[in-house]
Amino acid sequence: MNYGRELLKGNTDSLLLCLIRRQPTYGYQIVKELEKRSNGYFQFKEGTLYPALHRLERDNLINGKWQILPNGQQRRYYYITERGQQVLANRLATWQDFSTAVTAVIQTETTSG
């Protein structure tokens, strides 16, 4: 499997939680935001988004609510829960440590090479 895709798969939940924490959002907007914020790096497979959102909701990390727009259209907006915020904070801290450690190792390799 493609390494980049594997990394994305392992971090999908954190990315989704991050976006939802910024502001309550819905499926299609999440896909667009991810693409925009990563400058097109994250080409999220749209179909995999909804199972991921439902899994997060089942684990009580986010909460989905239907909202009726002024044009009568319905959208399901996702909100981060308190538990979701805690889990995200832990994951971001772990990611930060991991990233710092990987960067340090890579830099050492580059310098010595």
Added chain:
Amino acid sequence: MMSSISHYLNRFKDCLHIDQTIKDGVAEELYTHLEDKTQELEENGLSREEASKIAVQSLGSPELIAQQIYETHAQGSWKEALFSALPHFLVALLFTSYYWQNIVYVSIILALTVGIAIYGWHRGKPIWLFPWLGYYLMPVVITGILLLSLPQGWGWIAALIYIPLALFVFIYIVRQTARRDWLYASLMLAPMLVTFSWFSSLGTGNELLASDWIARLQTNALGIVISFIALAGATIAFIRLKPRRHKIISLLIPPLVILLSVTMASRGNINSWGWLILLFSLFAFAIPVWMQARAYQ
């Protein structure tokens, strides 16, 4: 002609076997996603037809999304799994001693079962409901069989009044359950499979009434307890497992244990009527599983 979006959503709904409300919700979510994407592509100059085709393609296989959504919703918690297996454990407990002959204990468990089944039925049919529902249906069916075993005259009353009514209730509940998921129908009918299998080893009609069937049933208590514990184990596995094919396999184990226990306990001495009931119970239990397995192929 059906649009690409409608066709896509129908395919999605056809292969998703979860609670109807959740299913409709996810389908609605996918619909708004497809509409958003289509609208955006239309604004970029594509025709409605082209835009909706591309939108559908970007979302990917509806079967794959349905499978992933199913795995999210089909796995019950440990609490739900244990609560689902509780009626099997209670019946097994009755047979570990002479409690099953005590009208007070049996009545308490029966009232508990009926109360919990009615509560679950009116609270959105959660996943733990179906084994309880199976025990709820049992008195309905057993009363019909017992009425048929009564002397002439009573049998006619059973045939004319009770049986059509009981069949109506039975078919209605099985249909409602199968509409949600065929596998839940098997899960629900499982206690009947155990009960009828063990009754089939005792004989029927006058033979059953004339014999000391209580003593014979007590002699087979260990086999009965093993059967209900096997059922409880399979129920826990069914609720906890995620992939659908694993759920199907978990449902196929108890019939084998039960068939083996009944045949060993009766030393193969089951009359033709008994075999008929046994095979009928096995078929009733296995048909939904088999239909589901066929749908997979």
